[in-house]
Amino acid sequence: MKAATVSVIGRPSAGKSTLVNTITGMKVSITSPVPQTTRNKIRGIYTDSRGQLVFLDTPGFHLSDKEINKRMQEVTISSLADSDLILYLLDGKRTPGKEEETIAGLVSGSGVPVVAVLNKSDILTDEEKENGLSFLKEHFPSSPVLAASGMKDEGVDEILIELFRLAPEGELMYPEEAYTDQDLEFRISEIIREKTISTLSEEMPHVIFVEIEDLEYSAENQHVWVRASINTERDGQKGIIVGRGGENIKRIRKESFKEIKRIFPGSSLELDLRVKSEPGWRKNKRTLDRIFR
Ligand SMILES: Nc1nc2c(ncn2[C@@H]2O[C@H](COP(=O)(O)OP(=O)(O)OP(=O)(O)O)[C@@H](O)[C@H]2O)c(=O)[nH]1
Ligand SMILES: [Mg+2]
CATH class of the missing domain: 3.30.300.20 (K homology (KH) domain)
Structure with missing residues (x-):
């Protein structure tokens, strides 16, 4: 049996919560077209015959000194510390800038194994796909790099395969039927x-x-x-x-x-x-x- 806690990390609106909902098959985390929707660490639990993955959906990391943004950054950073694996999502529709570089640095500097995903592949041009994938390969040379669409459930099985491959052996942390722990x-x-x-x-x-x-x-x-x-x-x-x-x-x-x-x-x-x-x-x-x- 494999068991891992997986932090889902990326910029605001990269599609983290949508992907966690797709994976768990439940509405675990709220979503919206407006960046900075998620404010807390939200657990979404996935279990199958391979074992259990406990996803931590996090607030999109936004560079800002405002008090509320700093709180959200803390939630995201504390999730990294709690995790066995990181699922890093890059929004292929946005050109990576300083914010993306900061997140990629945080993720690669954490020492936690990473699965890097170019998300929203359903709406990307060939050029956007190429640019996104080369950003990920450059920043995560020793990690699996995939393209997927959390919304359309494309490439999501491949993400699970890679996560289970990297996950440590362990016992289930939650009952088999659990999909979240929110009150x-x-x-x-x-x-x-x-x-x-x-x-x-x-x-x-x-x-x-x-x-x-x-x-x-x-x-x-x-x-x-x-x-x-x-x-x-x-x-x-x-x-x-x-x-x-x-x-x-x-x-x-x-x-x-x-x-x-x-x-x-x-x-x-x-x-x-x-x-x-x-x-x-x-x-x-x-x-x-x-x-x-
Ligand atoms: N085309 C497309 N749109 C997506 C995909 N995933 C998410 N979206 C859209 O992107 C927007 C943001 O999605 P969320 O899942 O809320 O993004 P998030 O990363 O959780 O955002 P924050 O909580 O603000 O950090 C929504 O309008 C989603 O419908 C995808 O795979 N393809
Ligand atoms: Mg969210």
Whole structure:
């Protein structure tokens, strides 16, 4: 039996969370077209007859001195220290620059065995493929270098073959049927955050965080009650979340409802969403401590 913890590392929007969802066959980690969606270390667990791979989906590494970015960088760097293997994803649609060089340096300098993947192969031109693969071969001369599309599930089996090949022998760390270890509150708050992000334009996703204020689950009555807040950074941003005539918040609620229901099949669900503001939260140590717990 093989068993390994695998950090999934790359720039924001490289497709890390999408790939982890494809591999586990579950919605483990939220995704969006907006960079810096993932904020925490999210475990996605894959088990088959070869053994078990515990993927750590990480926040895309973004060079920035802002407090929140530094917290996200810490999450990513601490994942490297916890891992037996690294799955490095390069977004073939973006030309590598200083940020990519920094990540490649962190990864190769960690001493952890690497599988290097050029991602989004489904939309790359031949030239982009060639450039991406030569970047990876140059930076990881002794690692397997592959091209794949996490979204289209192309080349993903080959990634698993290489990861299992490099994985150490070991016992399962989680039960065979496990696919994540996230607690219920966190999963629900992430679903609401994803649905909120998907209704917003470019910059707004970065100014929100979601908190579960109350969660009651009665297995006996098959009833779930959730009260959550969507928090913005300024008072004036609340109206954008709510939308004209409450149109936006209704959509967020409806989409969140559908997905939260999937976690509790057969139960009835009450979902109460509130929009609040917590001015300057991205610089507030106590709020950041709650988010990056
Ligand atoms: N064409 C294509 N698009 C992809 C692929 N993988 C991910 N995407 C898209 O790229 C965007 C970012 O995907 P995510 O999985 O959220 O990326 P991430 O690396 O987790 O991003 P952060 O959490 O922000 O670091 C989304 O719009 C995805 O649909 C892929 O293989 N091909
Ligand atoms: Mg992500």
